[in-house]
Amino acid sequence: MEHVTLPAAHPLASGQTTESPLVRAYQGERGDRLPVWFMRQAGRSLPEYRELRVGTRMLDACLDPALASEITLQPVRRHHVDAGIFFSDIVVPLKLIGVDVEIVPGRGPVFAQAVRTGADAAELVKIDPATLDSVIDPITDAVGRTVAELAHLGPDSSAVPLIGFAGAPFTLAAYLVEGGPSKDHIAARTLMHADPSAWRALMDWTADVSGRFLRAQVMAGASAAQLFDSWAGGLSLADYEEHVAPASARALSHVHEISYTVRTHDEGADPYRERRHVPLVHFGVGTGELLAAMRDVGADVVGVDYRIPLDEANRRLGGDVPLQGNIDPALLFAPWPVLESHVREVVARGRTAPAHVVNLGHGVAPETDPDVLTRVVELVHELGA
Amino acid sequence: MEHVTLPAAHPLASGQTTESPLVRAYQGERGDRLPVWFMRQAGRSLPEYRELRVGTRMLDACLDPALASEITLQPVRRHHVDAGIFFSDIVVPLKLIGVDVEIVPGRGPVFAQAVRTGADAAELVKIDPATLDSVIDPITDAVGRTVAELAHLGPDSSAVPLIGFAGAPFTLAAYLVEGGPSKDHIAARTLMHADPSAWRALMDWTADVSGRFLRAQVMAGASAAQLFDSWAGGLSLADYEEHVAPASARALSHVHEISYTVRTHDEGADPYRERRHVPLVHFGVGTGELLAAMRDVGADVVGVDYRIPLDEANRRLGGDVPLQGNIDPALLFAPWPVLESHVREVVARGRTAPAHVVNLGHGVAPETDPDVLTRVVELVHELGA
Numbered sequence: 001m002e003h004v005t006l007p008a009a010h011p012l013a014s015g016q017t018t019e020s021p022l023v024r025a026y027q028g029e030r031g032d033r034l035p036v037w038f039m040r041q042a043g044r045s046l047p048e049y050r051e052l053r054v055g056t057r058m059l060d061a062c063l064d065p066a067l068a069s070e071i072t073l074q075p076v077r078r079h080h081v082d083a084g085i086f087f088s089d090i091v092v093p094l095k096l097i098g099v100d101v102e103i104v105p106g107r108g109p110v111f112a113q114a115v116r117t118g119a120d121a122a123e124l125v126k127i128d129p130a131t132l133d134s135v136i137d138p139i140t141d142a143v144g145r146t147v148a149e150l151a152h153l154g155p156d157s158s159a160v161p162l163i164g165f166a167g168a169p170f171t172l173a174a175y176l177v178e179g180g181p182s183k184d185h186i187a188a189r190t191l192m193h194a195d196p197s198a199w200r201a202l203m204d205w206t207a208d209v210s211g212r213f214l215r216a217q218v219m220a221g222a223s224a225a226q227l228f229d230s231w232a233g234g235l236s237l238a239d240y241e242e243h244v245a246p247a248s249a250r251a252l253s254h255v256h257e258i259s260y261t262v263r264t265h266d267e268g269a270d271p272y273r274e275r276r277h278v279p280l281v282h283f284g285v286g287t288g289e290l291l292a293a294m295r296d297v298g299a300d301v302v303g304v305d306y307r308i309p310l311d312e313a314n315r316r317l318g319g320d321v322p323l324q325g326n327i328d329p330a331l332l333f334a335p336w337p338v339l340e341s342h343v344r345e346v347v348a349r350g351r352t353a354p355a356h357v358v359n360l361g362h363g364v365a366p367e368t369d370p371d372v373l374t375r376v377v378e379l380v381h382e383l384g385a
Numbered sequence: 386m387e388h389v390t391l392p393a394a395h396p397l398a399s400g401q402t403t404e405s406p407l408v409r410a411y412q413g414e415r416g417d418r419l420p421v422w423f424m425r426q427a428g429r430s431l432p433e434y435r436e437l438r439v440g441t442r443m444l445d446a447c448l449d450p451a452l453a454s455e456i457t458l459q460p461v462r463r464h465h466v467d468a469g470i471f472f473s474d475i476v477v478p479l480k481l482i483g484v485d486v487e488i489v490p491g492r493g494p495v496f497a498q499a500v501r502t503g504a505d506a507a508e509l510v511k512i513d514p515a516t517l518d519s520v521i522d523p524i525t526d527a528v529g530r531t532v533a534e535l536a537h538l539g540p541d542s543s544a545v546p547l548i549g550f551a552g553a554p555f556t557l558a559a560y561l562v563e564g565g566p567s568k569d570h571i572a573a574r575t576l577m578h579a580d581p582s583a584w585r586a587l588m589d590w591t592a593d594v595s596g597r598f599l600r601a602q603v604m605a606g607a608s609a610a611q612l613f614d615s616w617a618g619g620l621s622l623a624d625y626e627e628h629v630a631p632a633s634a635r636a637l638s639h640v641h642e643i644s645y646t647v648r649t650h651d652e653g654a655d656p657y658r659e660r661r662h663v664p665l666v667h668f669g670v671g672t673g674e675l676l677a678a679m680r681d682v683g684a685d686v687v688g689v690d691y692r693i694p695l696d697e698a699n700r701r702l703g704g705d706v707p708l709q710g711n712i713d714p715a716l717l718f719a720p721w722p723v724l725e726s727h728v729r730e731v732v733a734r735g736r737t738a739p740a741h742v743v744n745l746g747h748g749v750a751p752e753t754d755p756d757v758l759t760r761v762v763e764l765v766h767e768l769g770a
Binding site: 185186187189190193235236237286288307308309329330333342362365 | 569570571572574575577578579618619620621622623671673674691692693694713714715716718719720723727747750
C-alpha cells in the first residue's frame with residue numbers, strides 16, 4: 001500500500017459501503033461473513049413482486065423510481081441477502097435514449113427496428129450516448145432511494161450494499177441486431193464478420209450507453225457494479241477477444257474512472273489514504289472458456305455459471321481473482337438434503353479462490369420457492385461463520 | 386489387425402458403404418477426398434424442400450417413406466455432399482411408440498403430458514421400447530429407398546453413404562420432462578438430482594428407444610450413425626458423467642452390436658477378414674467441456690461446435706479421434722472472401738486430427754442461401770484434393 005495522499009475523489013453516498021462483507025469479498029478479502037445474493041432475486045419468484053407488478057409493464061416498472069426501488073429492496077428484507085441488485089433490464093438505457101423497444105412478457109425485449117446492416121448501425125449511433133446523462137433521473141432517483149433504505153437493512157442496522165446493473169455491449173448489440181431474443185445470435189455474429197467496422201461502431205456505441213448507465217448508478221450510491229454479458233457464451237474465444245472484449249473494456253472504463261478515498265491507517269495527524277474504484281463483476285452464461293478474457297477487460301470479480309466448478313474456474317483464472325457463483329438454480333427445486341449438499345460443495349470449492357461471493361450460476365427461475373432461497377442464505381451464513 | 390476368420394456378420398445392404406471417403410474418415414483414415422456434409426442440410430434452406438412440405442406437418446413428413454427419402458436426397462443431388470443425413474426428428478421414435486407429441490412450427494416438439502415426477506416417468510417406461518421394432522417400417526422403408534437411390538449419386542456413380550439419425554437420451558428426456566423446448570432444461574436437471582432413480586429409469590428407457598431407432602436405420606442400410614445430444618452443453622461435466630453418459634453408452638450399444646465383415650487382404654484361398662461396426666458420431670452444441678466424455682460413451686467420431694477450434698478439440702481428445710465440424714453457420718451469411726477464409730482455417734486446423742469430416746458447428750439456418758452451401762462443398766473438395 002502506497003503512503004501517498006490522494007486528491008479528493010468521489011464522495012461516498014450515505015449507504016455506499018466500502019467495508020461491507022460483499023465489497024470486502026469483491027476486493028479479495030475473506031471476512032467473518034460469507035456474502036450471498038442471487039441473480040434475479042428481485043423478481044417473479046416473490047409474491048410481493050408479482051403483486052406490485054400487476055398492471056405495470058416491465059419497462060414502466062424499471063422507470064418508476066419508487067417501484068424499482070421497492071422491488072430492489074424486497075428480496076433484501078425477505079432473504080437477508082448481503083446485497084441488493086438494482087432492479088432493471090439491460091434495454092433500459094436504450095429505452096431512455098429513445099430506442100423503440102418494449103419487453104413482451106414470455107418473450108423478452110422486442111425492437112421496432114432490427115439493426116441488420118452497416119447503414120442501420122450508422123443511423124443508430126447518431127444518437128449521442130451522452131444524451132443518457134440528461135434522461136437518467138429515474139434511475140439515479142431509484143438508486144438514491146434504494147441506497148437510503150439499504151443503509152440500515154444489514155445485521156445490527158449496518159448498510160447493505162447495492163450492486164449496479166447493466167448489460168454488456170455484446171448482449172445489447174445482439175438484441176439490437178436480432179431485433180429481439182434469438183437462439184444462436186446468428187445475425188449479430190454475421191454482422192461481426194461481414195462488416196467488422198459497422199460492428200465495431202455499434203459495439204463502441206453500446207459500450208458508451210451501457211457504461212454511462214452503470215456509472216450513473218455508482219455515482220448515485222451503488223457500492224459495486226455488475227456487467228451482464230448474457231449471450232457471450234455463444235461466442236468462440238477468438239471472436240470474443242477480437243470483436244467483443246474491446247467494447248466491454250470500454251463500458252467498464254466509464255466506471256473505472258470513478259474512485260473514492262478510504263482511510264487505511266490513522267497515524268497521528270497524517271492519515272494514510274488509498275484510492276479505490278468501485279468493484280466490478282463480470283458474468284455470462286456458459287462462459288467457462290472465456291473466464292480469463294472476461295477478467296482481462298477490467299473486471300475485479302468473475303461470475304461463474306453452474307457448468308464448471310469454482311475450483312476449476314479459480315484454476316483457469318490463475319488463483320488470484322475473487323469469484324461469484326455458482327449454485328445450480330435447478331437444484332433449488334430438489335429436496336433440501338440434495339440442495340444443502342450442493343451448496344456445501346459450492347462453498348467448499350469456492351474456498352480455493354482468494355474470496356467468494358455465493359450466488360447462483362444463473363438467475364432465479366420464476367417458479368422458485370422463495371423460502372428455499374431464504375434457507376440457502378441461512379445455510380451460507382452458517383457455513384461462512 | 387488380427388488374422389482370424391470371423392463368423393458371418395450383418396450382410397451389407399446395396400449402397401451401404403465401407404470404403405466411401407466419409408466412412409474411411411470416420412474410421413480415422415485420410416484419403417484423397419476431404420468429405421463434407423452439413424447438419425440440417427435436408428430442410429428449410431432448400432426451396433425444393435419447402436415446396437415438398439407444403440400442407441404436410443413435420444412428423445407426417447418424417448413418417449412418409451417416399452417423402453422422407455426424397456427430402457434426404459435433395460441436398461445430396463444439389464450440393465454433392467459426401468453423405469446423406471436421414472431426414473427425421475428426435476421425437477419420431479417416441480411418436481411411433483404412441484407418445485402424444487406434435488411439432489409446432491416455430492416452437493418445436495410439444496408433448497400432451499410432461500413427465501415431471503417419478504410417477505410420470507414410471508408410467509411412461511411401461512411402454513416396452515421393443516414395441517418400436519414392430520412399428521418401425523416407415524423408417525426402414527424410407528432408409529431402404531434412400532440408400533438405393535444414393536447407391537449411384539457419388540462421383541463416377543459411386544455410392545454416397547447415408548448417416549442414420551437419432552436424438553441422445555438426455556435431449557429426449559429433457560423434452561419429455563419439460564413437455565417441450567426450454568431454455569435451461571431446469572425441470573429435467575431438477576428431476577436428475579431430486580429423484581435419481583426415476584431419472585435413471587427414464588434415461589434407460591429413452592436410451593433403448595433411441596438406440597433401437599438408430600439400429601433400425603443401420604440394419605436398413607445406413608453406413609454410419611450420428612447421435613445428437615443437442616442439449617448436453619447445458620450440463621456440467623459432473624452431471625454429464627454421472628447422470629447422462631451411462632444412458633448414451635446404452636443407446637450406442639444397440640448399434641455397436643451390429644458388425645459386418647470386410648475382406649482386408651486376399652492371400653490365396655484364405656482371405657483375411659476384419660469385423661467392423663458402423664462408425665458412430667456423437668455431437669452436441671456447446672460441449673467443449675464434454676468432448677472426451679462424449680467420446681467415452683462409445684463414439685468413434687466427435688462432432689465439434691463452432692465455439693472451439695478443431696486443433697483445440699483434437700488436443701482435448703488426445704489426438705487420436707476423427708473430428709467432424711466446425712464451420713460457424715453465422716459465417717454462411719458473410720461475404721464469400723470472409724467465409725472462404727474461415728473454411729480454409731477450419732480445414733487447416735482439422736489437419737491436426739487423424740481424420741476430419743467437414744461440417745458446420747451447428748445446423749444450417751433456414752435463411753441460408755443454398756448456393757453458398759454448394760460453393761463451400763466445392764471449396765472443401767478443392768482443399769482436400
